[in-house]
Amino acid sequence: MRSIWKGHIRFSLVTIPIQIFSAVNSQETIKFKQLHREDNGAIGYSKYCKSCDKKVSSSEIVKGYEYEPDNFVVLEKTDFENIKLKSTKAIDIEAFVELSEVHPTRFEAIYFVGPNGEVATKTFNLFAQTLKKTKKAGVGRIILRDKEDVVLLVEHKGGLILYKLRYPEEMRKMADVPDLVETEVDESQLKLAETLVDSLAMKFSEVNFDDRYKDALMELVETKIEGKEVVNISEGEVETPVVDIMAALKKSIDEAKAKGA
Secondary structure: OOOOEEEEEEEOOEEEEEEEEEOOOHHHOOOOOOEOOOOOOEOOOOOEOOOOOOEOOHHHOOEEEEEEOOEEEEEOHHHHHHOOOOOOOEEEOOEEEEHHHOOHHHEEEEEEEEEOOHHHHHHHHHHHHHHHHHOEEEEEEEEEOOEEEEEEEEEEOOEEEEEEEOOHHHOOOHHHOOOOOOOOOOHHHHHHHHHHHHHOOOOHHHOOOOOHHHHHHHHHHHHHHOOOOOOOOOOOOOOOOOOOHHHHHHHHHHHHHHHHO
């Protein structure tokens, strides 16, 4: 596993050498290339100006912020360099919070954190175990790819998980979702719904997370490689509107109990 960032965690006067790794295994993602149907040639893209219909090179392209319709502030490469934050190569812990206080909508990306070298092991383990025992998460800031991000550090299996967080203003408001109207709930229906939830309850670790789409896709690819005919074996589900909620809940409970028997 190759690190993508090396630096330090600064915890008051304590400095811990660390390295950060991507937690997502991109090799497990099935990737496709766009090809020309006629000769399987790879598809490339040319950039052109929509005003003069001329092909342009990268050196002729600038970034523009549209502050009014069709009115732009043009920013050159030097403008971005002038506001670059100086990378301190350190995550300064600004506070410790309860993980439950951080809403899931704030999580953007996940990374693994480990000590950088044997000399850092003892101090790293001390910090990780402190987070585990206090059930706290450390909040800090890091500069990755010239942009400063707020991050959350959480102990996990002897190491640390680093969550990159979204800023509050990036999130839309639930109140803006259309057709959200508070209505009265029938108590008997609610009780049956709760019974259904209880009958389907299990530990998160026991939930089946097999990637069925990926498996089907790889089966399709293997079939194509072998030159066999591809047959659509999926059975289309027919959606039927729920007319009697009580009857549907009772039937669902019976089916859930039968599966658990």
